Amino acid sequence: MFDKILIANRGEIACRVIRTCRRLGIRTVAVYSEADADAQHVRQADEAWPIGGPRPQESYLRGDAILDVAKKSGAQAIHPGYGFLSENADFADAVAAAGLAFIGPSGASMRKMGSKAGAKDLMDAAGVPVVPGYTGEDQSPNTLSREAARIGFPLMIKAAHGGGGKGMRIVHGLEDFIAQLESCQREAANAFGRDRVLLERYVQSPRHIEIQVFADAHGRTLHLNERECSAQRRYQKVLEESPSPFLTPELRAAMGDAAVKAARAIDYVNAGTVEFIVDPAGQFYFMEINTRLQVEHPVTELTTGLDLVEWQLRVAAAEALPLAQEDVPQRGHAIEVRLYAEDPEAGFLPGSGRLEKLSLPPPSPHVRIDSGVVEGDTVTIFYDPMIAKLIVWDEDRPRALARLRDALAGCDIAGPKSNIGFLERLARHAAVVDGTIDTGYLDRHLDEFMPADRADAPMLLAAGAATLLLQEADARRQAVASADPTSPWAIADGWRLGHAGQRPLAFQHRGDTVQLLAHGSGGRYQIEHDGAHYALEGVQLTGDALGLRINGQARRFRVLRHGPRLTLHDGEHRLTLEAVPVYRRADGGDMGGDARIIAPMPGRVVLVKARAGDEVETGQELLVMEAMKMELAVKAPRSGVVAEVRASAGDFVEADTVLVTLE
Known part of the structure; x- marks a missing residue:
């Protein structure tokens, strides 16, 4: 086994490898860009070295800089993680030429499998079905x-x-x-x-099912069962699970055999994933082979009890695989979702900024968190905006789904917007619960996963008002215990001149101001909102659990607090509110109407298609921006004539920067 390895990656995968190495007594070397100087993988590694600027091309894609650090630090091996150089055959060859172990397949195998085109040709020749x-x-x-x-x-x-x-x-x-x-x-x-x-x-309504394969240098190749990744949006996986609810035992065996056959045909060594698409009739087709560990590997680990990173290290150190195919465990059901800094209601625009609050459920035998950030860290514009992976396990699929819903209810993120609410709706949707979702379902029916007006929203709003009133009562108790308990500012019973017992409240919700009127004190309140009245009794907040009776009906809510921000959860739905002064108006005013086209997020301008004087039509593409390795088209909001273009290709711009103006 190795004494020291370098991790040529960042984020949660770097932290994941560090954890396994620490358990095995292996020292770790991290590399980092200018944007990652304070990142968690830098803090957790035994030592860390800078390798360049914030963009991947200036740092994590610089194989020469990474090899230089490996030599200077005395590392014996390099783990590439996933993404960046993990499937770069030239880099794998360069690592080997430097006398180091590459923790992955050889450059020769990678050339055969790393190219989707080359791998598809090889599979066709080997008799594996291809599209x-x-x-x-x-x-x-x-x-x-x-x-x-x-x-x-x-x-x-x-x-x-x-x-x-x-x-x-x-x-x-x-x-x-x-x-x-x-x-x-x-x-x-x-x-x-x-x-x-x-x-x-393009195969219509396919399922996406992948097989985890492993091979050592001693001739043993096996698979570690399947993962289903059919819940996708624009080809980005959002929910992965094992085992697949779609596969029959016969189809599972056939796909496992095909995956092993593919790996053996090209003398593959280390971890890889053979990905298939499966049509509604059960016919499967080879899609691609990933010559690395996958983002979704934790669901395989939880259902097999194996540490795949440890397997990678041992195989790279020339050890034999510890199990035969018939001994591979399979127990229970695991599901993974990815928490992203993005805004589902704005077309899933990636976000960035400081994580003012990051509340995630504590790890347990049923819940696992893989993350590369902690509260107070910054999600940068230069890399993928994933905050954490939430993975749950239980004895069967219905119980695993229940674990997932409960774990998501305990998540709260303040700072950049997140996809938590979207994931909660996904975990309750019939297409997921019944196991019928295909890879295109989310794109075809995205509206089904967006927030909608609900009959229970007033209950959540009333619970928010009760929480705010309890906080004020707590402030009063603190004032009473202060040096001036007789101060009128210590009274928080809602008394106002001319309106005894009335207390106006205001919240911000999705850019709108919600006004309420409250009466009462001491855990008994009357709330008025939009012509409706709610009698609140027995109001009690213990930790994050709010218990009360609303119009005589006992209810329980989970309350997650961060300053004036409240997130209320009733077990199915969440409502996030921000307490504001009653006089405050809704934000987000005119922003220049439709005469100014602004950057919807921080990023880099990669293409400018408009010039001053051009006549443009509504919806015409004016610029293309890139952030988090994704492209976004910036379009004209109306027809008109371009007055000014204020950005050039290569410019880095902040959110709300004016890019183009129309006459």
Whole structure:
């Protein structure tokens, strides 16, 4: 086994590897960019070295800088994590040439499997079913357009050297092909350093099921069962689970055998994932092979009881796999979701900023948290905006889903917006509960997962008012115990001149101000809102549990507090409110109307399509921005003439920066 390894990555995967190494007594070396100087993986490693600027191209994609640190620090091996250089065959070869162990497959195997195009050709030759398409080296627009017409529409454009949902587009007609191709190539080049793509027929309503494979240098290859990743939005996985609720025992055995056959055919060593799409009839097709550990590997760990990072380290140190195929465990059911700094209600725009509050459920035999940040850290614009992975386990799927819903209810994030509410609705949706969701369902029915007006929202609002009134009562008790208990400011019973017992309250909710009127004190209140009256009795707050009777009905809520911000949860729904002065008006005023086009988030301008004097139509693309390795089109809000373009390609801009003005 190794004495010291370097982790050529960042975030939660770097922290994950550090944990396993610490358990095994292996010292760790972290590398970091300028943006990550205070990151958790830097703080947790035994030593850490800077390698360049904030952009991946300036740091985590610089193999030479990483190798230089490995040599200077005395590391014996390099763990690439996932993303960045983890599937770069040249980097794997360079590590080996430097006399170090690469904790992953060889560069030769990676070249066969790391390219989606090359892997697809190999699988076809090995007899593994593949989707019809084009994987050729000729990447000219004319050739790709011709092949697209031959394959037929809809078809998918995929980055040949990518993963994680980046560099993928569905095209429904030839007239849209070139624009989608160019966007896909730019995204692929930015995320993976290569812009080669492949084309393939788009299978309607598929399931996404992947098989975890492992192989050692002694000739043993096996699989560690499957993971289903069909809940996706724009090819980005949002919920993963094991075992799949779709597979029959026969189909599971056939897919496992195919995955092992694929790995053996190319002399694969270490961890890999063979990914398949499965049509509604159960026919499966090879999709790609990832020559690395996957983001969703914890669900395999929880259902097998194995540490896959430890397996990676032992295989890289020339040890044999410790189990035979028939001895691989399978117990219970595990589900993973990814908490992101993003705004689902604004098209899932990625966010950034300081995590003013990060409240996650405590780890237990049923709940696991993998995260690369803690409260007070900053989510930066330069990398993926994932905050944490929440993984749950229980004896069967219904109980695992219940664990997931309860764990999500205990999550609260203040600072950048998050997708917690979206994940809660996902975990309760019939398509997930019944195990019928396919890879396109979220994109087709996204409105079903967005917030809607609910009959129980007034109850949550009343609970919020009760919490605020209890906080004021607590402030009164503290004032009474102070040096001046007779001060009129120590009285918090709602008395106002001319309105005995009345207390106006105001909250901000999604940019709107909600006004209420409260009467009473001592845990008994009358709340008036929008013509409705609510009698609150027996109000008691213990820790984060609020108990009370609303109009005679006993209710219990979970309350998560951060300054004036309250998140109320009734076990199914959440409502986030911010207490504000009664006179405060809603924020988000005019922002310049539709004459100024502003940056919706911090990021880099990668393409400018408009010039001063251009006539533009509503919805016309004016610029393309990039943040968190994703592209976003900035479009004209109305028809008009461009008065001024205030940004150039390559500029870094903050949120709300004016990019273009219209006359």
